[in-house]
Every structure is written in structure tokens, then in C-alpha cells.
Amino acid sequence: MKSLCSVLLTFCTALSSLSGAAGFHVFGYEGRDVNVSCHYDEGYQGYEKYLCRNGCGDSDVLIMTGQTKKGRYSIYDDKKARKSTVTISDLRASDSGTYWCGVTRTGKDLYNEVKLEIRQDSCCDHVTEKESHDGGSVSFSCPYESENQNNLKYFCRGTQPSTCLQQALVTSDNEHNGQFTLTDDKEIRKFTVNISSLTQKDSGSYLCGVHRNNGFNVFAAIKLEVKEWCCVKSHNMSGIVGHAVTLQCPYLPKHKNNRKFLCKGDHHKNCRDVITSKSRFSMQDDVSSSLFSVTISGLEAGDAGTYWCVSDSQWGIGNYTKIQLSVVSDITVETNSTHPSTKHVKDVVLYVVVTVSAVSLIVIFALVIACKYKRHKVQGAEVNTYRSKPNTSEEAMGGVDIYENQEVVQYAKPMKSGQQNACSQYDNEGEDQPDYENITEDIYCNQSFHQGYNR
Numbered sequence: 001m002k003s004l005c006s007v008l009l010t011f012c013t014a015l016s017s018l019s020g021a022a023g024f025h026v027f028g029y030e031g032r033d034v035n036v037s038c039h040y041d042e043g044y045q046g047y048e049k050y051l052c053r054n055g056c057g058d059s060d061v062l063i064m065t066g067q068t069k070k071g072r073y074s075i076y077d078d079k080k081a082r083k084s085t086v087t088i089s090d091l092r093a094s095d096s097g098t099y100w101c102g103v104t105r106t107g108k109d110l111y112n113e114v115k116l117e118i119r120q121d122s123c124c125d126h127v128t129e130k131e132s133h134d135g136g137s138v139s140f141s142c143p144y145e146s147e148n149q150n151n152l153k154y155f156c157r158g159t160q161p162s163t164c165l166q167q168a169l170v171t172s173d174n175e176h177n178g179q180f181t182l183t184d185d186k187e188i189r190k191f192t193v194n195i196s197s198l199t200q201k202d203s204g205s206y207l208c209g210v211h212r213n214n215g216f217n218v219f220a221a222i223k224l225e226v227k228e229w230c231c232v233k234s235h236n237m238s239g240i241v242g243h244a245v246t247l248q249c250p251y252l253p254k255h256k257n258n259r260k261f262l263c264k265g266d267h268h269k270n271c272r273d274v275i276t277s278k279s280r281f282s283m284q285d286d287v288s289s290s291l292f293s294v295t296i297s298g299l300e301a302g303d304a305g306t307y308w309c310v311s312d313s314q315w316g317i318g319n320y321t322k323i324q325l326s327v328v329s330d331i332t333v334e335t336n337s338t339h340p341s342t343k344h345v346k347d348v349v350l351y352v353v354v355t356v357s358a359v360s361l362i363v364i365f366a367l368v369i370a371c372k373y374k375r376h377k378v379q380g381a382e383v384n385t386y387r388s389k390p391n392t393s394e395e396a397m398g399g400v401d402i403y404e405n406q407e408v409v410q411y412a413k414p415m416k417s418g419q420q421n422a423c424s425q426y427d428n429e430g431e432d433q434p435d436y437e438n439i440t441e442d443i444y445c446n447q448s449f450h451q452g453y454n455r
């Protein structure tokens with residue numbers, strides 16, 4: 001810039017007429033602003049400055065000092081820096097052309113030629129499309145000309161070149177910023193931007209930008225689509241506290257020799273393997289059907305949540321199953337209905353003791369009896385609701401084979417002691433990695449368990 005200024009100064013001093021002025025270029029984008037700054041020589045601080053077009057007759061003057069603002073033009077004369085700046089706002093394509101910075105003086109005015117170039121604030125004819133998936137990473141290659149080797153490189157969101165540098169996500173001066181990394185390889189004249197930990201929010205348009213000292217900055221457009229983590233199948237399931245539930249996990253046949261596990265957490269990236277940490281979780285692997293199932297016995301309220309069936313430790317793209325498990329508690333139903341009536345009884349008793357005299361003891365007695373009776377009635381009703389729940393689920397379950405229906409929730413009564421023993425060996429083994437030699441035993445165990453609750 002300094003050299004440009006001194007060049008301009010030379011021009012300013014050398015020029016005394018319109019002819020022969022070999023001005024400088026200014027670049028702007030449609031709809032945006034541009035600053036046209038002209039330096040002037042020592043001694044002209046107090047003189048009137050203006051910007052004009054065409055022949056620079058009186059009617060060609062767009063704005064002059066003393067007016068500060070006129071339509072889309074505003075002027076500021078920085079006397080200390082000996083620089084007058086005209087800002088043209090809301091640029092139009094028709095603003096392109098030659099302008100003159102003028103200094104009024106006796107005799108011929110001083111002129112400085114300015115060529116204004118306007119471009120559309122959008123980019124580009126060619127858009128590189130990229131695709132990645134949730135949780136993955138992507139990298140973009142942005143080549144540039146050798147003349148821009150040492151210039152600033154940057155990367156921004158959107159399609160507007162005018163604001164790209166200002167809103168840059170990462171630049172060659174600041175190569176790391178959260179998910180974004182910019183690597184500039186000057187030898188092959190290419191910079192690379194890597195975006196990691198992608199989420200679907202990262203989908204959209206981006207620009208690679210290269211700063212140029214004189215001219216429009218160079219841009220390349222990219223469109224990124226971040227797809228949902230591939231092929232996730234979502235199932236909702238619910239179970240009852242104290243009962244068992246079986247989660248079905250189909251896997252890709254090529255994963256048959258991988259370790260399978262069930263991972264709990266809102267996102268597959270930060271979930272926890274549940275089978276190794278809890279013995280209530282037991283796994284059966286059916287290699288011939290490319291399916292493993294996990295039975296959670298003695299459901300607890302805390303078992304509710306999101307589970308992921310994992311058969312690929314790399315969490316690569318593939319067909320995965322996500323299971324949303326909700327746990328219904330019978331106890332919640334019970335306490336909810338008794339609580340108000342218990343409170344009611346207490347309130348009544350307190351009120352009676354405080355206000356009623358000893359003679360009314362009979363009344364109190366009668367009241368308490370009445371309330372107790374009411375309470376019994378409520379509890380009686382609860383027993384019915386308690387019973388009706390498992391009954392309906394058993395009916396809904398009738399004859400369902402878990403190996404045929406992969407999406408059905410398995411409600412089951414707690415196992416009888418004999419059956420529990422038959423499965424306990426398997427339950428313990430569930431903590432280890434799946435053992436394919438035990439498959440038949442597992443299935444047998446599971447079948448007897450089914451017969452148990454279908455009875």
C-alpha cells in the first residue's frame with residue numbers, strides 16, 4: 001500500500017490536467033460499498049476536494065467536501081493523512097467506469113484518475129460438490145496461481161465474495177480454528193481446508209479465497225452436503241420396570257467376525273458400551289441371520305435412553321440400528337394416585353384436631369374411617385391398573401417370535417427361578433465377548449425363556 005501511495009503522490013504532483021492521467025483501480029461488489037481514496041500533496045489540506053465522472057464539468061461532480069453526504073455518495077477529507085475518501089454505497093453495475101478525484105484550485109484543478117470495477121457479489125460459475133457424513137471429516141483443495149503464492153488464503157461460508165475475508169473461518173495466518181484447518185502448500189500452489197467433526201449443520205456453500213494486491217480476490221466455490229450418519233435405522237421401544245426387554249440388532253454380514261456391542265448415549269460418538277459394564281445385559285449372536293440381540297433383565301428406570309447396535313469398531317459408514325428405549329414404571333402410577341389422597345387425609349385430620357372440641361371425637365373417628373375406606377378403594381383400583389398393564393402387553397406379544405419380527409418390543413414377566421438358573425450361565429458370559437460356540441445354547445436359553453412367559 002505504501003508503494004501505491006507514493007506512486008499516487010507522484011501522480012498527484014505530476015498531474016495538472018485530465019489528459020495523461022494513468023489512474024489506479026478500485027474494486028467493488030454490487031449492492032456493497034466501495035471507498036475511493038485519493039492522496040493529495042502537502043499544502044492542499046485546506047482546498048476543496050471532489051469526485052466527478054465524464055468530463056468533470058459542474059454537472060459531473062458527484063460530491064464535494066462540505067457536502068459530507070449526497071445520495072449514495074459521502075466524502076471524508078483526512079487532512080492529517082492528506083487523503084480524501086469518497087464512499088459509494090449500494091453499488092450498481094452501471095457504477096463501473098472512470099472517475100476523477102479533483103482538488104479545486106486557481107487555474108486548472110488537480111485530477112487523479114480512478115477506474116472503478118464492479119462485479120456481482122456471487123461466486124462462481126463452477127461449484128465443486130462434496131459429500132460427507134455426520135461425524136466424519138472432509139477436505140477441500142483450493143489451487144491458486146503462482147503470483148499469489150505469498151498472498152493471504154482464506155475460507156468462509158456462503159457465496160458472497162464481498163464479505164468472505166471479513167467472515168473467514170480460517171486463514172493462512174490463522175491455520176486452526178475449531179473444526180477448520182487450513183494447510184498451504186506453496187510448492188504445489190494449493191491450499192487445503194479440512195473440516196472435522198462434521199454435523200448436518202455444516203452443510204452448505206463455502207468459498208476458498210485468495211487475496212490479490214491489485215484486483216478482485218480470487219474465489220472458488222464449494223458445496224458441501226453432510227448426510228446423516230449413513231443408513232441409521234431408528235426404532236422406538238418401551239419396557240416395564242422389573243421386566244425384561246430384548247433389543248434386536250441386525251448387522252452387515254461382513255461384520256460377522258467383529259466384536260458386537262450395545263452402546264448407550266445420545267450420539268454414537270459419545271456412547272458407552274453397556275454389556276461389559278452391566279450383568280443385566282446379555283447378548284446372543286445369531287451369525288446365520290446376521291443379527292445379535294441383547295436382553296436387558298430387571299429393567300430399571302435408568303435403562304431408558306438411546307442405544308446403538310455396534311458391529312464395527314471403526315463406526316464406518318454402514319447399516320446401523322439406533323434404539324430409543326423408554327421405561328414405564330408401575331410404581332410411578334401407584335404413587336401418583338395415592339399421594340393426593342394421603343395428603344388429603346393428613347389435612348383433614350389436622351384441621352379437625354385444631355378446631356373441633358373433644359365432644360366431636362366421634363365425628364373425627366367417623367371421618368378417619370371414611371377416609372381410610374376411600375384410600376382402600378383407591379388402592380383397590382390401583383391393583384387393577386397394575387394388573388391390566390402386563391396383561392395387555394402379554395396379549396400384544398402372543399406368539400411373537402423375536403427372530404421373525406425385528407422391531408417388536410419384547411415384554412416379559414420376570415423369569416421363574418428354574419429358568420433363571422438355566423440362563424444365568426449365559427448371563428455371566430454375556431459380560432465377555434460373544435462366543436460363537438455358545439450360540440445354540442443361547443438360543444435354547446432364550447426359547448425356554450419365551451415358553452416361560454407365554455404360558
Ligand SMILES: *[C@@H]1O[C@H](CO)[C@@H](O)[C@H](O)[C@H]1NC(C)=O
Pocket residue numbers: 033034035087
Ligand atoms: C470505507 O472506509 C470506512 C472508514 O474508514 C470504513 O469504515 C469502511 O469499512 C470502508 N469500506 C470499505 C468497503 O472498505
Ligand SMILES: *[C@@H]1O[C@H](CO)[C@@H](O)[C@H](O)[C@H]1NC(C)=O
Pocket residue numbers: 137138139194195196
Ligand atoms: C482431516 O483432518 C483430520 C485430523 O487431522 C484427519 O484425521 C482426517 O483424515 C482429515 N480428513 C481428510 C478428508 O483429509
Ligand SMILES: *[C@@H]1O[C@H](CO)[C@@H](O)[C@H](O)[C@H]1NC(C)=O
Pocket residue numbers: 234235236324
Ligand atoms: C420415536 O419417538 C419419537 C418421539 O418420542 C418420534 O419423534 C420418532 O418419530 C419415533 N420414531 C419412530 C421410528 O417411531
Ligand SMILES: *[C@@H]1O[C@H](CO)[C@@H](O)[C@H](O)[C@H]1NC(C)=O
Pocket residue numbers: 230231252317318319
Ligand atoms: C445397507 O444394507 C443394504 C441392504 O442390506 C445394502 O444393500 C447396503 O449396501 C448397506 N449399506 C452399506 C453402506 O453398507
